[in-house]
Amino acid sequence: MWKEIGHRESGKLRPNSFINRIRSNRSSSLQLSNHKEIVSSHRGSINSLQVDLTEGRYLLSGASDASLAIYDIQRATEYEAGGLIAKHKPILVDKQHQNGHKYAISTAIWYPVDTGLFVTGSYDHHIKVWDTNTTQVVMDFKMPGKVYRTAMSSLATSHMLIAAATEDVQVRLCDMASGAFAHTLSGHRDGVMAVEWSNSSEWILMTGGCDGAIRFWDIRRAGCFSVLDQSHSQLGRRPPLADPSTTKVSTPKARAPHRKVGSGSSSKHSGNSKILKHAKGSANKRLHPGLLTSQDRATAHYGAVLGLKATEDGMYLLSAGSDSRLRLWDIQSGCNTLVHYEIVRLQSSKAIQLAVTQDSGIVFLPCMTSVKAFDVWSGKNRMTLQGHYENVNCCCYSTHDQELYTGGNDRQILIWSPHKLISDDVDNCDRRTEQPSAVDEDNWSD
Template sequence: RVLSLDLNKDRDVERIHGCGINSLDIEPVEGRYMLSGGSDGVIVLYDLENFSRKPCYTCKAVCSIGRSHPDVHKYSVETVQWYPHDTGMFTSSSFDKTLKIWDTNTLQPADVFHFDGTVYSHHMSPVATKHCLVAVGTKSPKVQLCDLKSGSCSHILQGHRQEVLTVSWSPRHEYILATGSADGRVKLWDVRRASGCLITLDQHNGEKSKTSSEGVNTAHNGRVNGLCYTHDGLHLLTVGTDDRMRLWNSSTGENTLVNYGKVCNESRKGLKFTISWGCNPEFAFVPYGSTIAVYTIFSGELITKLRGHYSTVDCCVFQPNFQELYSGSKDCNILAWIPALREPIPDDTSEKSLSQQHLNPAYEDAWSSSEDEG
């Protein structure tokens, strides 16, 4: 289904934003409500459900925190995220140096955390049951951990040398956090440990760094501005301004050396890319200029580029229930990419078409297992 993703002429997302869209998030409880954060500070909440039952419909905005709202962010919203366990709360962070915790029903902030510098990224663990920590990456090299229970920034992780552009909790272990910085480094932390850092990822897997004058592991030869775990948490995908994407074993820290070719990335802030789940094989969706590049994660193959936006794409989010993709761009639009249902195949060509499909394992259905696995 992912391979047949196409811009859907029948599906529209109501246009509310008057500026570029930096961040999207779909709540994991029902997969129904989507948040968007704009470069003018505006936040919009959409209902993706099709009540009309007609093929042609528009995803309506349920509510928004617009420019006239007393608590609207003063500057660009860089990250929005739903509270992972229910839709009654969501979070947003901004270049106005704040992280806000919102009550969905009242659209009032339940709490506001203030920082010394602009906030590039924040993330709540999708699996945590024993803590309520929000990891926050700011202009400071120190990673901040904000505790929603106590309302304080309880913890600081020190080790990066420059601003922290991207943070992501492991979906497998609730205390493991990955961070990426403008210093070219990706660090994995166990936030229970005083010393903190477990591994600093090394693109050379320990070989070149022995002879390098600096003697410090780097994940990229440029700013690291995007991180995303695979859904099972076994691998971590990183992007950097060296125009490279790298896949890492998240338990050993080993660079798997998958070659994705040149992945153009000039973003001075965080790049919000995403990974499919429930597919076989899994795909990465990476904003690439005004397109979204789709890669097979473990082979590195560039499958396609999704074209439809008129300007730079800044974010995308995957909806696993229907295997749909939503993307936000500087053109102020949110586009829905829906698997196109295949036309029925005429009888005389059906055998030929099916055999051609099976040449590429990516065309197999999500539930089919390939013979050479294991």
């Protein structure tokens, strides 16, 4: 770290590059936190975790005992061991609410705009919208089957849609503005376990089903416009955009005289015919996949798609399947990038929640009782995080603190923090009293 600070002082590193490098170093040194602990209030396996997108302060969790909880991860409830261990107890707990869920909560997400609302989905076939301040259900959607995952677009300015992945073959979009279903997306041949909005467009939705297919939808149009095929591959990352300042400008060449043809017309007509042929060819490429049987039945995994996660730049998509494979897809071309990730054993009976760092350099994948961190671009296993006693179901990465939160069947929420450079014993402020420590006091302090 001191090397990066020296380069920043000397001007070798720009501010943005310095920040990105520090964040990358912190995310690469995660370990089980010994100074921060979450006191779980759940009595069942934890199936979903999410930190709010506005403040990065509140952690929302949902469990199989139909309970949900909210934790303040920035301000501790109490301290132990002389102020060295911060305890974070839930500031909101809901169990057996009269209008709450009856069965396991499978997904819990924040409303992207603020923390005043959050959304939960359950195996009781219901999706509920909650008011955080009153802990009351303000909206209820009845689904045709078990709800596996829900998602809302963080970019949306024109709609308030909740995408729902259920055991039904159709994907439904719930409109919070009207309280009714807005769309029904048909195309999967089995239940849908994963759903993810694009990070580059508020209209693009990506879904993964038990039929092994990953489909792309433009919700403004009918039908999906792309189906990923694992055999359609392209090695490596997308080449970077060319720098306009370094591109060569071609010099105009002397025009060749037009040759006359038998009808008396010039060769310009042949150029126009080429353009028409190219337009017809591009039109054929834009055919709806449903009209082409081979494309419509393409599969991304040899089993159910258990989880989807888009990179922060919106250019790539990570998918995990019950075939023990993790794949990286180029969203623009729909190609499998052929990054070789280690074959891992994954749960096949329930959806899993992946996490990606802010620079999209590391992906965290729940693998039974551990969490594996892979380099997104090389596929190398960076680290294996072991701390849970039972299977891990969900991962959530906090971009504010570069911390990872994991939940599993052991009913625990573990915090994985970067390596601390400065000891907690030497601190400028006593955490319990929030006053300067006696070591730092002087005779002229007010």
